[in-house]
Amino acid sequence: MRRTVLITGASQGFGKLIAKKFHKEGWNVIATMRTPEKETELTELDNVLVNRLDVTDKDSITKSVAEGVERFGKIDVLVNNAGFGLQGPYMSSSEEMVSKQMNVNVFGVLNVTRAVLPYMEKNKDGVIVNFSSIAGLVGLPHTAVYNATKYAVEGFTEGLQYELNPIGIKLKLVQPGAFNTGFVSSMDRPDVSDNCIYKAGWDATVAQIDSMIGEGQDPQEVADITFLAATDGEETLRYIVGGDAIQIMEARKQMNDVEFKSMLMEAFNL
Numbered sequence: 001m002r003r004t005v006l007i008t009g010a011s012q013g014f015g016k017l018i019a020k021k022f023h024k025e026g027w028n029v030i031a032t033m034r035t036p037e038k039e040t041e042l043t044e045l046d047n048v049l050v051n052r053l054d055v056t057d058k059d060s061i062t063k064s065v066a067e068g069v070e071r072f073g074k075i076d077v078l079v080n081n082a083g084f085g086l087q088g089p090y091m092s093s094s095e096e097m098v099s100k101q102m103n104v105n106v107f108g109v110l111n112v113t114r115a116v117l118p119y120m121e122k123n124k125d126g127v128i129v130n131f132s133s134i135a136g137l138v139g140l141p142h143t144a145v146y147n148a149t150k151y152a153v154e155g156f157t158e159g160l161q162y163e164l165n166p167i168g169i170k171l172k173l174v175q176p177g178a179f180n181t182g183f184v185s186s187m188d189r190p191d192v193s194d195n196c197i198y199k200a201g202w203d204a205t206v207a208q209i210d211s212m213i214g215e216g217q218d219p220q221e222v223a224d225i226t227f228l229a230a231t232d233g234e235e236t237l238r239y240i241v242g243g244d245a246i247q248i249m250e251a252r253k254q255m256n257d258v259e260f261k262s263m264l265m266e267a268f269n270l
């Protein structure tokens, strides 16, 4: 029997590539997105259901998941990919900006997981792949709130293993470095005035992040690793992707907190 994956944020970036990868490997795909009416490519594929799911809208989550199960009978793999970056000095970011970041990147993951789990529990089988980031492993300049969301996803996923593994459900974390997707153009950034006391280094950070992601690595690598994580049958929790992320983590392991901070400040021209 064909297996079924549900992916959030499949309109572009990693999500769309992940949808195409699973489809190519012979899976049924529930490709969810905020504006399915704009999608023209995935809608042309057999065994792909494109439907509306906004991770901040619980009704849309329930409806999308139910439609997917009605069409394909079950959900074997959930990929919680949807997310975006809030970047800027914390004190320049409004409470609304911070709430939106938390709602999408953290509560979005928790709420979609809550909606899908009853179907996996029934089958005593399933894999949940959650999107973290190198920013879920190390704090980065002017990225504190995004860091907080990805650290939250890390903790949630690692902790949940103890509840779900005994009933046959595996948890996975994908941790990409900088990859060339729509991430930079989707980013939320506050206006930072010239007299803001937190402005120091902000322009340098923007330049560094934009060039890292703009010149970033091929996102297909992340789609391929996501498929591997979902299908390797291993208990492995973390899948770090990208030469940059691997290099940063190697440095992190060898340095103490102060050394590592100095190294990053130099890398970011701060």
Ligand SMILES: NC(=O)c1ccc[n+]([C@@H]2O[C@H](COP(=O)([O-])OP(=O)(O)OC[C@H]3O[C@@H](n4cnc5c(N)ncnc54)[C@H](OP(=O)(O)O)[C@@H]3O)[C@@H](O)[C@H]2O)c1
Residues within 6 Å of the ligand: 008, 009, 010, 011, 012, 013, 014, 015, 033, 034, 035, 053, 054, 055, 056, 081, 082, 083, 084, 085, 104, 131, 132, 133, 134, 175, 176, 177, 178, 179, 180, 181, 182, 183, 184, 186, 213, 216
């Ligand atoms: N690119 C990188 O370098 C990088 C590195 C590490 C981790 N990540 C993580 O990878 C994931 C995917 O990002 P990406 O790089 O592929 O960026 P992207 O090209 O901007 O794609 C983000 C996707 O998330 C969707 N999304 C945003 N808010 C949503 C909401 N409320 N409900 C449902 N979907 C929503 C977007 O939908 P719309 O089209 O409707 O906006 C889009 O499909 C994110 O979790 C991100 O944090 C990215």
